[in-house]
Amino acid sequence: MEAKQIMLVCAAGMSTSLMVNKMQKAAEDRGLAARIFAVPVPEAAEYLANEQVDVLLLGPQVRYLLDDFKEKTAEKGIPVEVIPMTDYGMMKGDKVLDLAESLIG
Structure with a gap:
């Protein structure tokens, strides 16, 4: 089975690397x-x-870019969603992974 490619987009990367x-x-x-x-x-x-991406998740701090990223990924059919603030703030990796899996289908 090929690995799913889950891309997180953030402002700087510190807290997102923990996620x-x-x-x-x-x-x-x-x-x-x-x-x-x-x-x-x-x-x-x-x-x-340049990369194969199955799902793109935005950090809550860049949620304002949701529409921009939906436009950029529409042609490739890549689902995009914002990570819920509570899951991000509490570093609930399992919940965020659930979200990614539900978007991939």
Whole structure:
């Protein structure tokens, strides 16, 4: 089974890198093959152009970019959603992974 590519987009990357670690742990616990990575907003377009991405999750701090990213990903059919503030703030990697999986289908 090919690993799911889960991209998180954030402002700077500090807290989001913690979320990536929590999500990776949750994926390992579930036996889910996933590559979870975070990129800052300025690098996101390049990643989308050059990488296979199955789902894109925005950190709550960049939720204002949701419509922009939905436009950028529509052609490729990549689902985009904002990570809920409570799950992000409490670093609930399992809940954020649930969200990613539900969007991938």
